[in-house]
Amino acid sequence: MTLQIGSVLEGTVVNITNFGAFVELSGKTGLVHISEISDTYVKDIRQHLKEKDKVKVKVIGIDNDGKISLSIRQANPQKKTNKPVEIDWDYERKKVTALSFEERLAKFLKDSEEKFQDIKKNQESKRSGGYARR
Template identity: 65%
Template sequence: MTLKAGSILEGTVVNITSFGAFVEVDGQTGLVHISEVSNNYVKDIREYLKEKDKVKVKVISIDEKGKISLSMKQAEPQQKKSSRPIEIDWNKEKTKKNNNDGNFEDRISKFLKDSEERFQDLKRHKDSRSKGYKKNLS
């Protein structure tokens, strides 16, 4: 069988590099670039593949020199996206926001009170430290 673009075949991983994996299909070797391994970001290809793994690949292209570009992620069936929009319960969202320790004014009042208490504690601490030291003006 001759390879042609668009074909989905099963192959065997024969070598792994930092930039992709070489896969043998129908007696020929092609490259699955690291960006074509998974729909997720692949930092280390060895987390996804190892030599002698059987993988399903799609032939992306074959150039004039005979180099074969393969893809694992395109060989997998695409998950259908729903044509319906996602429904959001806006009333539920409003109650979530309103249950965050009261309304805006209450939260501001609480923040100002906490800030004032912390400032007073800091001021007392600073004053108590400075009382222990006396400058010698001689």
């Protein structure tokens, strides 16, 4: 059987490295890069795969040297909804403009006072922290 780009086959994991897993397909071995293991971030491949696991892979590339690039992620597509997510971009602006001028001014003064107190405490702790001035 000849391997073709785009074909989905079942193979066996024969070796696992830090950067990917080698999968044997009908006598030939290809590499599933760590980025092609799952749709989520993969820190340790060994949490997703073990040697001798049977996996479904998609052939995503074959270079001139005969190296085969495989993908588990693309062989098992997740069901995606076609419904777009609606985002209310003006939500924060609406929330702020719902307050009157006096309420916004009071909120600003309160936030400013809190920040000023934090800065003052930080400077005092540096002065009394055992550092001698010369």
